[in-house]
Amino acid sequence: MSSHKTWLVVNSRSGSNDDAGLRALDQSLAAHGLGEERRIEFPADDLPTARELEDGNVSRLIVFTGDGSLNAVIEAASGWDGEILVLPGGTMNLLSVRLHGEEATCEDVLDRIARGAYRAIRPLMACCDAGRAHAGLLVGPGTAWAGVREAMRDFDVASLAQGASDALAETTGGARVRMVDPAIGDQEGYPLIELTPSHRGMQTDGYPLENAGEFLQQSWAVLRRRFREGPHERLGLLDRLVIENCAGEPLNILIDGEPAQLESRAEFTVAECPVDLLATAHGY
Numbered sequence: 001m002s003s004h005k006t007w008l009v010v011n012s013r014s015g016s017n018d019d020a021g022l023r024a025l026d027q028s029l030a031a032h033g034l035g036e037e038r039r040i041e042f043p044a045d046d047l048p049t050a051r052e053l054e055d056g057n058v059s060r061l062i063v064f065t066g067d068g069s070l071n072a073v074i075e076a077a078s079g080w081d082g083e084i085l086v087l088p089g090g091t092m093n094l095l096s097v098r099l100h101g102e103e104a105t106c107e108d109v110l111d112r113i114a115r116g117a118y119r120a121i122r123p124l125m126a127c128c129d130a131g132r133a134h135a136g137l138l139v140g141p142g143t144a145w146a147g148v149r150e151a152m153r154d155f156d157v158a159s160l161a162q163g164a165s166d167a168l169a170e171t172t173g174g175a176r177v178r179m180v181d182p183a184i185g186d187q188e189g190y191p192l193i194e195l196t197p198s199h200r201g202m203q204t205d206g207y208p209l210e211n212a213g214e215f216l217q218q219s220w221a222v223l224r225r226r227f228r229e230g231p232h233e234r235l236g237l238l239d240r241l242v243i244e245n246c247a248g249e250p251l252n253i254l255i256d257g258e259p260a261q262l263e264s265r266a267e268f269t270v271a272e273c274p275v276d277l278l279a280t281a282h283g284y
Helices: 019-031 050-055 067-076 094-100 106-114 141-153 157-173 209-216 220-229
Strands: 006-011 038-042 060-065 083-088 119-121 124-128 131-133 137-139 177-181 192-198 201-207 233-238 240-245 251-255 258-262 265-272 276-279
Touching (some): 006 019, 019 060, 019 106, 038 067, 060 067, 067 083, 067 131, 083 094, 083 106, 094 106, 094 276, 124 192, 124 201, 131 251, 137 141, 141 192, 141 251, 201 265, 233 240
Parallel strands (some): 006 038, 006 060, 060 083
Antiparallel strands (some): 124 265, 137 192, 137 251, 177 240, 192 201, 201 233, 240 265, 251 258
């Protein structure tokens, strides 16, 4: 049995958190001697704060959710001196990929942890006034597709059809965004700029308007992976940049997949994660 006092966070709305997925996780945790003493079912249960984790003498928090919920877990635990083990429990699992590698399954990760083949790190995040992104941050009218993702998650066919139509219109007709400091890339703007944090800074990519129609054929998760492989422009690998809306309107953003809004001109920087995460691969 693990010497760590462990709590587990799951989310029934995340990609792998169905009954079968949770049963498989329980079996794998038990097989590796990593079982938890308490389970938090977010969002029905409140996320544990740093103070609650300290008061409970918890040394390890295992998180089996998607990137958005994971972001909330890390923010709630900010300043805690324990360690967070991220497992691929969502649809995209971008932070899990960053920590454990593209092909790593839950079983792979737990096997490495049980063997001690890991280290605690504090990876860089992409930061702005609206929050911190541990997996990725998207800026521009193309973020309207987040609503389509929610309709797909709820199997709401009517909302999915209407949402796809509205999102396509917003992506193609909405005010574009551009980098102004440094002034790199198309100054006519892009429907979407993506910031991906890494140990080298923020990888910054601009996606031209021609890609917008691809959103109609793919789910948000599948599209996101394929979208990166399609035509785009590498705008830089930076520790700081400023993005503005070409029409002076507020900036619509997604922080680890969750929507937020900034003023028409906003600064983005990097900062260390506020809590230790366990990594079993070299990351990107």
